[in-house]
Amino acid sequence: MFHTTARCIGFALGMGVLLALPTADAQETISETRTLGREARVEVHNVKGSVEIIGGAGPELRLSGTLGNDATLKLSDEGPDRLKIEIEYPSRSGWGWGAAAGGDTRLRVKLPQDARLQVSSVSASIDIRGMAGSELEAESVSGSLSVRDSAPARLEASTVSGSQQIDSAAAELTLESVSGAIEVKASAAQTLRAETVSGAIDIQLQQPARELRLETVSGRMSLQGGPDATGSLRAETLSGRLRVVLPAATSAKIRAESFSGRIRSAVGEVEREEYGPGSSLRADVGGGGAEIRLETFSGELELRIEGR
Amino acid sequence: MHPDEPKPTAPAADEIALRQALSALAVERRPGVDLWPAIAARLEPRQVVTALPAGALSPTRGATRRPPRRRALLQSLAACAALLAVLVLALPWQQSKTSLQAQSDPYDRLLIGEALALDREYAAAFAQFEGAALPAPLQPGLIALEQESARVRALLVNQPQQTRLLHELRELHERRLRLLKRGLELFA
Numbered sequence: 001m002f003h004t005t006a007r008c009i010g011f012a013l014g015m016g017v018l019l020a021l022p023t024a025d026a027q028e029t030i031s032e033t034r035t036l037g038r039e040a041r042v043e044v045h046n047v048k049g050s051v052e053i054i055g056g057a058g059p060e061l062r063l064s065g066t067l068g069n070d071a072t073l074k075l076s077d078e079g080p081d082r083l084k085i086e087i088e089y090p091s092r093s094g095w096g097w098g099a100a101a102g103g104d105t106r107l108r109v110k111l112p113q114d115a116r117l118q119v120s121s122v123s124a125s126i127d128i129r130g131m132a133g134s135e136l137e138a139e140s141v142s143g144s145l146s147v148r149d150s151a152p153a154r155l156e157a158s159t160v161s162g163s164q165q166i167d168s169a170a171a172e173l174t175l176e177s178v179s180g181a182i183e184v185k186a187s188a189a190q191t192l193r194a195e196t197v198s199g200a201i202d203i204q205l206q207q208p209a210r211e212l213r214l215e216t217v218s219g220r221m222s223l224q225g226g227p228d229a230t231g232s233l234r235a236e237t238l239s240g241r242l243r244v245v246l247p248a249a250t251s252a253k254i255r256a257e258s259f260s261g262r263i264r265s266a267v268g269e270v271e272r273e274e275y276g277p278g279s280s281l282r283a284d285v286g287g288g289g290a291e292i293r294l295e296t297f298s299g300e301l302e303l304r305i306e307g308r
Numbered sequence: 309m310h311p312d313e314p315k316p317t318a319p320a321a322d323e324i325a326l327r328q329a330l331s332a333l334a335v336e337r338r339p340g341v342d343l344w345p346a347i348a349a350r351l352e353p354r355q356v357v358t359a360l361p362a363g364a365l366s367p368t369r370g371a372t373r374r375p376p377r378r379r380a381l382l383q384s385l386a387a388c389a390a391l392l393a394v395l396v397l398a399l400p401w402q403q404s405k406t407s408l409q410a411q412s413d414p415y416d417r418l419l420i421g422e423a424l425a426l427d428r429e430y431a432a433a434f435a436q437f438e439g440a441a442l443p444a445p446l447q448p449g450l451i452a453l454e455q456e457s458a459r460v461r462a463l464l465v466n467q468p469q470q471t472r473l474l475h476e477l478r479e480l481h482e483r484r485l486r487l488l489k490r491g492l493e494l495f496a
Binding site: 141142160161162178179197198217218238239259297298 | 445448449455460476480490
């Protein structure tokens with residue numbers, strides 16, 4: 001009985017190994033090095049798998065990782081000021097989905113932190129950290145996007161269904177998604193724009209910003225933070241829930257309105273229209289230097305001020 | 309159609325289709341006016357009759373007089389039936405009349421006409437994308453936009469005076485179109 005069982009297990013394991021052999025990715029290791037000039041422009045494009053970007057000191061760029069089955073690496077050297085790293089699959093139709101038979105490509109790029117970086121992917125995840133150049137652009141269709149410990153002057157991120165996790169000291173942030181969630185911790189934002197259709201937006205500001213623009217169609221929105229004394233905040237959603245928690249020191253004229261959603265506020269008095277479902281709120285806090293305009297169509301609107 | 313209702317002008321085929329689609333949407337409506345005074349007015353004559361002296365209601369043929377308690381019960385039942393009939397008949401008529409009154413207002417009709425034109429215009433634009441292979445990750449966003457458009461459109465039928473609804477509908481269509489274009493760009 002024992003021998004029969006052991007034989008069966010052995011046979012199953014052997015078959016498993018045999019079946020796995022033809023489908024195993026024939027992965028090729030990548031290793032490239034380049035020396036870049038100051039503030040060089042670097043582009044990295046992958047389709048599936050992952051992209052890891054690490055900014056650091058020094059002028060050297062090191063590319064490592066593994067190429068997926070059927071994938072080829074294309075390096076376009078245009079001198080020390082411009083480098084393009086591109087992964088291509090034989091069937092590129094359907095923005096990469098045609099390459100479903102190919103294996104995942106994993107890229108790791110260490111580069112000067114002052115490089116102007118542009119990263120894009122189809123389903124590959126993108127993880128960026130340590131960058132501090134004048135511009136950082138990241139784009140993905142369904143891959144997740146993460147930016148950490150980075151302080152570029154300008155950060156632009158765009159996804160379709162991929163989520164975004166941004167923890168950055170960028171001065172100017174422009175974030176866009178269709179159905180992916182956007183989660184931001186901004187420590188030095190002066191301008192922040194975030195927009196989705198159905199994805200949720202969660203923003204935490206560590207200091208007041210000059211200009212804040214948030215917009216969704218049905219995604220919920222949450223903002224912890226607010227504009228500086230002369231800044232502005234405009235948040236707008238159709239059916240999503242909008243929640244704003246302003247710092248205690250906020251000085252602003254607040255105008256909020258909803259077509260049919262409920263408004264709850266710690267300041268001011270919510271007025272309901274005599275005819276129709278609309279409601280609105282007008283309140284001035286701390287002298288009223290900044291302008292805050294909050295608007296929902298049918299979504300619930302909640303306004304709070306820290307400490308109240 | 310009620311005889312008092314104005315005859316609509318001949319609408320285009322797609323307008324009819326849109327109106328049918330709009331009317332098919334489940335929308336809760338309340339009567340625009342308090343119906344009770346009209347109901348009460350219709351019930352009053354019966355109450356007057358019941359207040360007449362018993363002799364005045366004597367049958368002309370030799371039927372036996374009903375006992376007072378049974379008569380009171382029958383009268384109550386009749387009053388209830390009349391009330392029910394009035395409610396059943398008057399409520400839908402009143403609703404349609406209110407809706408038509410809203411649409412018969414020139415400004416409201418103008419806005420509804422504009423909404424219909426807007427839908428036609430964008431329907432033609434959306435039709436260009438029919439059959440196009442769009443990336444699956446776009447679907448949740450496109451579905452959300454379609455659902456919101458349907459909701460705003462349904463509200464617009466009942467509240468044509470709310471110009472904001474027209475603005476929202478246009479914004480949603482525009483956003484959907486941008487997304488469809490982006491989908492094609494991703495495929496290119």
